[in-house]
Amino acid sequence: MTDILTRLPQPKPGIMDIHAYVGGKSKIEGVAEPIKLSSNENALGCSALALAAYDEARAKLFRYPDGLASPLRSAVAAYHDLEPERLIFGNGSDEVFGMLNQTYLQPGDNIVTGEFGFLAYRISAQACQSEVRLAPEPELRVEIPRILELVDDRTRIVYISNPANPTGTWNTPEEIAYLRSELDPSVILVIDEAYAEFADEPTWETSFGLARAHDNIVVTRTFSKIHGLAGLRVGFGYAPIGMIEAMERMRMPFNINLPAQYAAAAALQDQAHIDASRQQVLNWRPRLIQEIRALGYRVERSAGNFLLIHFDSEQVASDANDHLMREGILIRWVKNYGLPQALRVTVGKDDENRAFLEALARFKA
Ligand SMILES: Cc1ncc(COP(=O)(O)O)c(C=O)c1O
Incomplete structure (x- = not known):
């Protein structure tokens, strides 16, 4: 029996040590169209x-x-x-x-x-x-x-x-x-x-x-x-x-x-769309930072189309993530990046950003 098992195809050394990549969530059970702010995509879509x-x-x-x-x-x-x-x-x-x-x-x-x-x-x-x-x-x-x-x-x-x-x-x-x-x-x-x-x-x-x-x-x-x-x-x-x-x-x-x-x-021919996509982030990033800080969370400046929000513990970050999902909002718990106390949120469309802020305000640790 052991002999047969060792004769089955074996991946080369190191392969099974790789943590398979897990992307941002795109579905919430029972929610037809969640607000997806989990993968740093472009809120305005493509040109x-x-x-x-x-x-x-x-x-x-x-x-x-x-x-x-x-x-x-x-x-x-x-x-x-x-x-x-x-x-x-x-x-x-x-x-x-x-x-x-x-x-x-x-x-x-x-x-x-x-x-x-x-x-x-x-x-x-x-x-x-x-x-x-x-x-x-x-x-x-x-x-x-x-x-x-x-x-x-x-x-x-x-x-x-x-x-x-x-x-x-x-x-x-x-x-x-x-x-x-x-x-x-x-x-x-x-x-x-x-x-x-x-x-x-x-x-x-x-x-x-x-x-x-x-x-x-x-x-x-x-x-x-x-x-x-x-x-x-x-x-x-x-x-x-x-x-x-x-x-x-x-x-x-x-x-x-x-x-x-x-x-x-x-x-690349659509400079207007490139400019609008950039502007959406430049307009909302400082506003989101300000409002998230006003809710009492630590959030740093960011040069990307996303923000990293810090919570007091892994448990609170996980609870906040669950709470947002219950409200139909997907963001990214970055535990697998080695940041279990943080959630990453992508800058979305105007109404998505507002919905996110309102849902976060309703979160009670
Ligand atoms: C830092 C960084 N580099 C590269 C990529 C991947 O880009 P692509 O979609 O071109 O594979 C991402 C996507 O999230 C990223 O965050």
């Missing part, structure tokens, strides 16, 4: 131009998509003023992290990221039988010296999300430049800028310029947040040519599907 382009793609669904996502590549390069040949597209930026890990990590290597860093970096690193090293974030913010303390000669990639999810904190351009200057040129520094468009802090800056100037920096962006296309799964990395050439060997041939390519390229 009408993106929808029209998606519809146009219907007639072409029998065709394979452009393997290099050429029209989308040109559109992204023009919009962000980047060299098209330095871009790699992924099925969400998640897939770009996966391709980086698969291309550069060997068993026994390690990646370094912040304690509360985005979970997707870790999953494929563990699948490569690499170690994940987490630098403490005592102030809920990535501290560069703490990152550097963990870097050794088996470190291949350092991941920083800037702004960071779920904390909403960010690192300054000086900090990022210092981190780069302290890393061996063989170590890749990935700056994940999924929430870039919502960062209006004077001490935040994109790292595209830094990446252009160095041979070991990758900046990632996504169409899931500001462009409201999370369901289509499109992200990209801006990387040195040598890295693109290596990663292109790992990329599956048609990883960005045809409607996604159409809709994402069209989304």
